[in-house]
Amino acid sequence: MLQKTKRPDSPVSIIGAGIAGAWQALLFAQAGHAVTLHERGDEAMTDATSHWAGGMLAPYCEAEVAEPIISRLGLRSLEVWRRELPDTPFNGSLVVAHPRERNDFERFARMTEDHRRLDAAGLAELEPSLEGRFRDALFFPAEGHVEPRRVLPKLHERIRAAGGTIKFCSDVTANDLDGIVIDCRGLGARDEQPELRGVKGEMILIETAEVQLARPVRLMHPRWPLYVIPREDNLFMLGATSIETEDTGVSVRSALELLGAAYTVHPAFGEARIVEFGSGLRPAFPDNLPRIGIHGRKFTVNGLYRHGFLIAPALAELTLAYVERGQIDNEVMQCL
Numbered sequence: 001m002l003q004k005t006k007r008p009d010s011p012v013s014i015i016g017a018g019i020a021g022a023w024q025a026l027l028f029a030q031a032g033h034a035v036t037l038h039e040r041g042d043e044a045m046t047d048a049t050s051h052w053a054g055g056m057l058a059p060y061c062e063a064e065v066a067e068p069i070i071s072r073l074g075l076r077s078l079e080v081w082r083r084e085l086p087d088t089p090f091n092g093s094l095v096v097a098h099p100r101e102r103n104d105f106e107r108f109a110r111m112t113e114d115h116r117r118l119d120a121a122g123l124a125e126l127e128p129s130l131e132g133r134f135r136d137a138l139f140f141p142a143e144g145h146v147e148p149r150r151v152l153p154k155l156h157e158r159i160r161a162a163g164g165t166i167k168f169c170s171d172v173t174a175n176d177l178d179g180i181v182i183d184c185r186g187l188g189a190r191d192e193q194p195e196l197r198g199v200k201g202e203m204i205l206i207e208t209a210e211v212q213l214a215r216p217v218r219l220m221h222p223r224w225p226l227y228v229i230p231r232e233d234n235l236f237m238l239g240a241t242s243i244e245t246e247d248t249g250v251s252v253r254s255a256l257e258l259l260g261a262a263y264t265v266h267p268a269f270g271e272a273r274i275v276e277f278g279s280g281l282r283p284a285f286p287d288n289l290p291r292i293g294i295h296g297r298k299f300t301v302n303g304l305y306r307h308g309f310l311i312a313p314a315l316a317e318l319t320l321a322y323v324e325r326g327q328i329d330n331e332v333m334q335c336l
């Protein structure tokens, strides 16, 4: 990607280097703006919700429960992910169910599009480790997934390569900064957006060489969409609960459900080593929809809820289109 000439008269400060801020910084830097990205935490990014995420880029599966706007932003974002990080795995995703969740499985199939139904042999062909485990599956071929703890540093590197500056351990607010300011502080923005709330998502990281998966596998579950996501180095992320609380502990009940789900996907997960329990708070507005607030030269990008990785690139494109061309997206933007 060619880097455009910097526009010294248009400094852009972005606050928060999670997935929302990272994409804003990258697209603004590539467009030639003098970008500085401020992050309160250090490079490990453990304070960011993004650190704990599954990283599924799954607009079709999410359509079962999410509003159409999420699909629109998600589909657009898939194109941006492919363009900017072409090594992003787009191996699709799978949905499976045990017999007692059959009705939910059929409902999921009716509520979603762009999937193929696989029989047991088709599933085994795609994921040999799952041979004999399920009668059938839904395969969503166009979906992708990223590993948040690897992709955030990669995005940060790309921002620097595009001419942007990143300041870690830089705790700032919009009032400290001149020029265009884009506030992507997630739950940290509650001082100015008190309607934000955190929705807890618990996850577990396990390690085993006995199971190989090339794509996320969702398992129908009466309470949550549970999933197993393959990571590098024989790691698997099990996620995620969705609980209306801002306590960040992992409960025994959630751990049992997540580990139990993995065990029923493949009994070899029973022998896996537990590497980590963790949780993140998804920043959400009361309607669970994302919002770009416009206050003159100050913007807020927040409420990415359970879709931050899925929709952040499209939100960055929208902010940039407004700054450069005054283009307004009425579904997402609010002039305040």
Ligand SMILES: Cc1cc2nc3c(=O)[nH]c(=O)nc-3n(C[C@H](O)[C@H](O)[C@H](O)COP(=O)(O)OP(=O)(O)OC[C@H]3O[C@@H](n4cnc5c(N)ncnc54)[C@H](O)[C@@H]3O)c2cc1C
Residues within 6 Å of the ligand: 015, 016, 017, 018, 019, 020, 021, 038, 039, 040, 041, 045, 047, 048, 049, 050, 051, 052, 053, 054, 055, 056, 057, 170, 171, 172, 173, 184, 185, 186, 187, 188, 189, 200, 201, 202, 203, 239, 240, 241, 279, 280, 281, 282, 283, 301, 302, 303, 304, 305, 306, 307, 308, 309, 310, 311
């Ligand atoms: C368990 C779990 C699984 C998930 N799975 C998925 C998934 O598969 N796909 C998907 O799309 N989404 C998923 N999500 C949702 C996704 O993680 C969130 O939507 C996303 O991380 C929100 O990103 P953000 O950048 O808005 O906030 P954050 O990631 O929280 O980033 C905000 C950053 O701002 C910084 N900050 C705060 N205040 C200041 C300040 N004053 N100065 C400087 N910096 C500041 C913080 O330190 C933080 O790094 C999941 C979430 C959880 C918890």
